[in-house]
Amino acid sequence: MGEPVKVMSTFGSIYGHRPEVALRLKGIPYELLLEDLPNNKSELLLTCNPVHKLVPVLLHGHRSICESLIIVEYIDEAFKGPPLIPADxxxxxxxxxxxxxxxxxxxxxxxxxxxxxxxxxxxxxxxxxxxxxxxxxxxxxxxxxxxxxxxxxxxxxxxxxxxxxxxxxxxxxxxxxxxxxxxxxxxxxxxxxxxxxxxxxxxxxxxxxxxxxxxxxxxxxxxxxxxxx
Known part of the structure; x- marks a missing residue:
C-alpha cells in the first residue's frame, strides 16, 4: 500500500480538474477534499498552501504540492502509468x-x-x-x-x-x-x-x-x- 493521495479542490475549478484527471490517467486512487471558497478556507488549505492559499493542492503522504501544472508534472514523475509528458x-x-x-x-x-x-x-x-x-x-x-x-x-x-x-x-x-x-x-x-x-x-x-x-x-x-x- 502506497502513501495516501488527496486532492484539495473546489467545485467548478478549472485548475482542480487537472490533478484529478492526471491521477485517473495514471490509475492512482485518491480522496477529493472540496473546499468552500472563497470565504471558508480550511486550516488544512492554509497550512498546505500558505503562500497563495488557493486550490488545487496535492497531498501525497506528508508532502503537499501546489500549482496545477506543477502538480501534473509531479504526478507524472512520482507514479507509474501512461506518460503525460514527452520523454524527448x-x-x-x-x-x-x-x-x-x-x-x-x-x-x-x-x-x-x-x-x-x-x-x-x-x-x-x-x-x-x-x-x-x-x-x-x-x-x-x-x-x-x-x-x-x-x-x-x-x-x-x-x-x-x-x-x-x-x-x-x-x-x-x-x-x-x-x-x-x-x-x-x-x-x-x-x-x-x-x-x-x-x-x-x-x-x-x-x-x-x-x-x-x-x-x-x-x-x-x-x-x-x-x-x-
Whole structure:
C-alpha cells in the first residue's frame, strides 16, 4: 500500500480538474477534499498552501504540492502509468510552452471575464478578438493529431481542458459563440474527444451546475459594482 493521495479542490475549478484527471490517467486512487471558497478556507488549505492559499493542492503522504501544472508534472514523475509528458527534451519543452500559453491566454482571462460585471463593449470585443487569434494558434497544433500530445491525453490536453467544458459555460453565460465548428473544427473535435474520454469525463463538472455557479458569481460581482462608493 502506497502513501495516501488527496486532492484539495473546489467545485467548478478549472485548475482542480487537472490533478484529478492526471491521477485517473495514471490509475492512482485518491480522496477529493472540496473546499468552500472563497470565504471558508480550511486550516488544512492554509497550512498546505500558505503562500497563495488557493486550490488545487496535492497531498501525497506528508508532502503537499501546489500549482496545477506543477502538480501534473509531479504526478507524472512520482507514479507509474501512461506518460503525460514527452520523454524527448525538445518535445517536453514544447509541451510545457503550450501548457503555459493556455494558462496565460485562456484559463485566467476566461475566469476573470466570468467574474467581471458587464463592462465596456469595446473592451469585450478586443478580448474576444485576441481569444480567437489564440484559438487559431491552438487549432494549428492539432493538425493531424487526435490529442495535442498525439494519440493519448497529455500535459497540453490537461492544460486545455477548460476548452472542453468551461468554455461551454462561458459561452452560455456571455451569449457569445466563440469555439464555432466552422472556424475551429479541430478544436471542436478535440473537445468532444476529451470530454468523452473515460478518465476525463469522470471528473468533469456538470455543465448546467457550472453555469449556475458562474452565473451566481457574476451576479455577485455585478451587485458589488453597483454599490455606491
Amino acid at each position: 527534451p525538445y518535445e517536453r519543452a514544447t509541451a510545457r510552452f503550450w501548457a503555459q500559453f493556455i494558462d496565460q491566454k485562456f484559463a485566467r482571462p476566461f475566469w476573470m471575464s466570468i467574474c467581471m460585471a458587464d463592462g465596456d463593449k469595446e473592451e469585450e470585443e478586443d478580448f474576444l478578438k485576441v481569444a480567437k487569434e489564440n484559438l487559431l494558434l491552438l487549432e494549428g497544433q492539432l493538425k493531424g493529431k487526435r490529442f495535442f500530445g498525439g494519440d493519448s491525453i497529455g500535459l497540453v490536453d490537461i492544460a486545455a481542458s477548460g476548452l472542453a467544458r468551461w468554455l461551454e459555460a462561458f459561452e452560455e453565460i456571455s451569449g457569445v459563440d466563440l469555439l464555432t465548428d466552422e472556424k475551429f473544427p479541430a478544436l471542436n473535435r478535440w473537445a468532444k474527444e476529451y470530454a468523452g474520454d473515460e478518465h476525463a469525463k469522470e471528473c468533469l463538472p456538470n455543465k448546467d451546475e457550472l453555469v449556475a455557479k458562474f452565473t451566481a458569481v457574476r451576479k455577485k460581482f455585478q451587485a458589488m459594482a453597483e454599490v455606491p462608493k
